[in-house]
Amino acid sequence: MANDDIDQDAMADEWAAAMQEQAEVDGVVPIELDELKETAKPTQSPDLDVILDIPVTISMEVGRTSITIRNLLQLNQGSVIELDRLAGEPLDVLVNGTLIAHGEVVVVNEKFGIRMTDVISPSERIKKLR
Numbered sequence: 001m002a003n004d005d006i007d008q009d010a011m012a013d014e015w016a017a018a019m020q021e022q023a024e025v026d027g028v029v030p031i032e033l034d035e036l037k038e039t040a041k042p043t044q045s046p047d048l049d050v051i052l053d054i055p056v057t058i059s060m061e062v063g064r065t066s067i068t069i070r071n072l073l074q075l076n077q078g079s080v081i082e083l084d085r086l087a088g089e090p091l092d093v094l095v096n097g098t099l100i101a102h103g104e105v106v107v108v109n110e111k112f113g114i115r116m117t118d119v120i121s122p123s124e125r126i127k128k129l130r
Contacts, residue, residue, distance in 0.1 A: 060103070060114050061092040090117055098125065 063083025075081070090102035093114060103114040 056095050059094045060105075061094060063089075099128070100125065 063085035065081055065083050067081070090104055091114060092099050093101040093103050093116065100120055101116045102118040102120075103116045106113045106115050
């Protein structure tokens with residue numbers, strides 16, 4: 001059994017020498033694991049500039065309802081669909097489908113807009129994701 005250990009150690013040394021030799025031929029400089037740990041430290045704060053120019057879609061939801069396909073196929077011009085919201089209730093403001101605020105419709109220079117009345121905190125948004 002001692003011979004097996006010596007043979008394995010000798011083989012490991014041969015492999016290490018061969019890998020070192022190949023690295024020198026290829027111009028690769030091997031580094032020790034401790035060196036890698038020192039250079040791969042995480043940054044203290046994430047750089048948010050990387051994501052600031054990513055476009056997102058903001059939408060406003062007036063309300064929702066569920067109907068059968070039969071009723072959906074019977075819809076035509078002038079049909080009225082009852083929603084789950086009362087008139088005057090705040091709209092949901094969604095960013096990429098995630099609720100971030102509630103607001104009310106306003107008209108500015110003949111265009112619709114929304115005035116934020118209640119912005120959902122980031123901690124509440126995270127809770128809803130779980």
